[in-house]
Amino acid sequence: MKKIFGFGKKKKGLPSPSKSASLPVGSGGYGLRERDLGKLHRAAATGDLGKLQQLLRKQDSNQLDKENRTPLHLACANGHLDIVSYLIENKCKLNLCDNDSRSPLMKAVQCQQEKCATLLLEHGADPNVVDVNCNTALHFAACIPNISLAIELLEHDADIDAQNKDGHTPLTLAITENHQGMVEFLLQKGADVHAVDKSKRTPLMVAASGGELSLIKILLEHGADLSHKDVSGCTAEDYAHLGGYSGLGKQLSEYARWKTVEKPSPGNKKGMSVFSSPDRFGDLGYALGAPATDKEAGIDSLLFLTGSEKFQ
Incomplete structure (x- = not known):
């Protein structure tokens, strides 16, 4: 998707950012060359527990390589659980960060x-450490995506609405x-549906810019707010129009109108939402189930539940 990070069209006054530099991407594994690693780090990276135990009789378990990685970083990145367990038993520091300010937990995620x-979290690793772009472990879990890891992080008090340097939440x-x-x-x-980034863009704007109907x-x-405005x-x-989804933009406009108009009725003193009046759809000139006409296929018509205020 990523439409929010680079528009093809511009509107006067609208910020047109390049792809977010703070987006965690890539597999995350370290590109390792054996010759660049000391014996201790090599043992951790390859999962050689016997060699690691031997070396730790004389060496510090928190020893840093030239990238400021500890043996724990390398063991976590490569999934060597026995190495991780042994290092923890030997009181290694859990939250030391490498040159990208990423902790062993962040590398594991x-x-x-x-x-x-899970083992790191159970022994007190901090889930809210931030890297050079202010991403937390939960940002990485959200991007992968990995719900089971996200569950573990939230159970250990990860901040669900943590913002990276661009203001983006998980x-x-x-x-x-x-x-x-x-x-x-x-x-x-409980993630904040109204969270805004540095340009006051909401999650709804991100979804609209990419024409992602299901997410919208x-x-x-x-409860996302259609009336919210960004800095421009x-x-x-x-954002839907700017992303090239004019049909979606029109549907959002109609939805906003329907949400704000109430129709009094004898049995409803507070008034009844126009969603309860199917005849109004025709009055508004809107054809439910009409084929998509946007620049990309798959943008189907938004369907409303009679008598409710939400899509289905």
């Missing part, structure tokens, strides 16, 4: 070494990567 990550990054399951999970766990529905079901005064509707 980034490389999807779940058992290593929820925003999950939307950027179009990981619907992770988006639903984070929202169910989920966000609106969780643009709404989610504007």
Whole structure:
């Protein structure tokens, strides 16, 4: 997806950022050459427990290599649980960071070494350490995506709304990567649907810019605000248009109108949402189930539940 990070079209006053430098990408594994590693780090990276035990009789378990990696970093990145366990038993420091300010826990998450990550968390590793781009371990889990790792992190007090240097939360990054399951999970766990980045863009704007209908529905079901404006005064509707999804932009506009209009009725003193009046759909000139006409296929019509205010 990633439409939010580079628009093809510009609107006067609208920030047009390049792809976010703070987005955690890549497999996360260290590109290792044996000749660049000392004996202790080599043993940790290759999973040679016997050699590691021998070396630790005289060497420090927190020894740093030229990239400021500890043996624990390398063991976690490569999933050597027995090495990780032994280093922890020998009181190694859990939160030392490498040259990218990433802790062993972050490397375990980034490389999807779940058992290593769980063991670190159980022994007190900090899930809220931030790297050079202010990403936390949960940002990495959201981007992969890996819900089981996200569960472990949240159970050990990871900040669900932590912001990286661009102001992106794990929820925003999950939307950027179009990981619907992770988006639903984070929202169910209480992630802030109204979180804004450095340019005051919301998760809904990110989804709208990429034409991600399923994500838009989920966000609106969780109360996303269509009227919110970014630093340039643009709404989610504007982001849909700028992303090339004019049909979606029109649908968002209609949805916003329907949400704000109430129709009094004898049995409803507070008024009834226009969602309860199917006839109004025709009045608004909107054809439910019409084929997509946007620049990319798959943008189907938004379907409304009669008598409710959410998509299905």
